[in-house]
């Protein structure tokens with residue numbers, strides 16, 4: 113399967129379909145994101161598809177800020193593809209700027225491996241089990257709890273936050289030029305501990321119609337707060353109320369408040 | 380168009396978290412945590428997330444400064460090192476080697492810390508060596 117992907121990448125680069133192709137390459141024993149180019153086409157031989165995941169589409173947006181005329185290729189797992197859909201829905205990505213080679217990452221008995229670091233098992237410690245939510249908890253598990261218990265468990269999780277902004281920084285669909293979580297009149301930077309649960313709820317509201325459930329935020333959270341669970345619940349409501357499935361439904365999100373003009377961040 | 384993703388180690392503290400720098404046309408554009416790094420396993424604190432900002436900061440010092448008449452002014456490395464050596468030499472001459480202490484840092488490599496203690500013990504002649512990680 114890898115050879116197949118490698119050949120496709122080489123073809124795209126050689127035929128000038130894309131200027132750079134973003135995928136992964138083993139470097140010093142680590143699978144790291146890598147920009148393959150025509151000039152160094154032989155490097156494509158070292159391409160790997162996993163298992164680590166990075167927001168390749170976010171890297172693409174950064175590159176396009178400097179080279180808005182470039183065309184980029186991306187090795188797209190299902191979450192990357194959903195993120196790209198959201199980015200173009202929200203006018204952050206011009207149509208045709210990014211070409212993908214799709215990668216099926218879903219786990220299956222018919223496959224030797226699945227290309228997703230999120231599927232690695234996580235063991236919850238006794239404190240987390242006792243006071244917060246276990247890794248991999250589902251919204252149904254939470255809804256079975258009495259509201260006060262649920263609230264106190266959420267507060268236990270939120271109070272661990274060190275306000276590193278990692279959840280926002282790694283998120284492929286957090287692209288705002290000015291972020292509410294940093295704006296002095298809204299949440300603001302600075303003092304610790306952060307305002308809980310406000311900090312997390314503001315972000316949760318913003319993820320309505322936007323979060324594509326990639327789990328990168330939860331992976332990056334040093335406090336291991338179940339962020340994916342929170343945003344998952346938000347988008348369950350979006351689906352229920354608006355019939356809109358973030359990342360897959362065509363058309364604009366019901367929360368689209370931005371204009372249609374492309375506004376890449378100034379350098 | 381040249382785009383590289385460069386693995387490195389965070390330079391803020393002694394923990395040694397793995398980071399990745401996005402470099403486009405020689406310009407440092409962003410920092411990401413290295414997800415497979417054994418130290419930080421894909422997580423960073425707020426300082427690590429902003430490494431590219433201090434590298435690119437316009438108030439970053441790019442040359443040594445020497446204080447003269449109460450004001451800092453730019454100087455060359457030769458001047459700065461020469462001045463420091465002269466002062467150290469005269470302090471040691473007047474007050475003895477134990478009037479000097481050398482403080483090293485967790486942000487430096489093992490080898491640099493080794494060299495600093497060697498400098499304290501052999502060049503200056505004092506055992507007054509300490510480290511910020513011993514707080």
Ligand code: SF4
Nearest residue numbers: 283323324326327329
């Ligand atoms: S799961 Fe987290 S990182 Fe991924 S899109 Fe949602 S909020 Fe962003």
Ligand code: SF4
Nearest residue numbers: 286287288291292318
């Ligand atoms: S969506 Fe919200 S949290 Fe994300 S960058 Fe925009 S303002 Fe910040």
Ligand code: SF4
Nearest residue numbers: 273274276277279333
């Ligand atoms: S990644 Fe976790 S600790 Fe960091 S700001 Fe987000 S919720 Fe808080």
